[in-house]
Amino acid sequence: MTDYLQSVFDMLGPGENRYDDPAAWLRLERDLGRGLPTDYKAVVDAYAPARLNGHLYLASHPACAWRNLGEEIRSD
Numbered sequence: 001m002t003d004y005l006q007s008v009f010d011m012l013g014p015g016e017n018r019y020d021d022p023a024a025w026l027r028l029e030r031d032l033g034r035g036l037p038t039d040y041k042a043v044v045d046a047y048a049p050a051r052l053n054g055h056l057y058l059a060s061h062p063a064c065a066w067r068n069l070g071e072e073i074r075s076d
Contacts, residue, residue, distance in 0.1 A: 005039045015046025024063035028070045044069070 009015070029035050048058035049067040060069035 005042060008043060009046065012047065012052065017046055019048065019061040019063040020045045021063035024061070028062040028073075031070060032073065 025036070025041055044058050044061055048061040048069075049064055050058045052058065060067045060072050062069045
């Protein structure tokens with residue numbers, strides 16, 4: 001079976017993990033009242049905030065003060 005998450009990491013190369021903060025995800029999920037996909041959180045942890053090849057926007061992370069995912073979800 002194909003490991004799509006690993007395929008994404010292989011394609012994009014090593015991430016910087018600038019905001020890798022499990023507690024930030026827990027707070028956001030608690031505030032939203034639902035969990036977010038584990039694969040999504042792994043990609044965002046590795047690469048956000050970023051815009052990849054003009055097609056994939058990982059603009060926000062729940063631990064980033066200036067591009068906070070929770071604030072963006074609530075504003076939308």
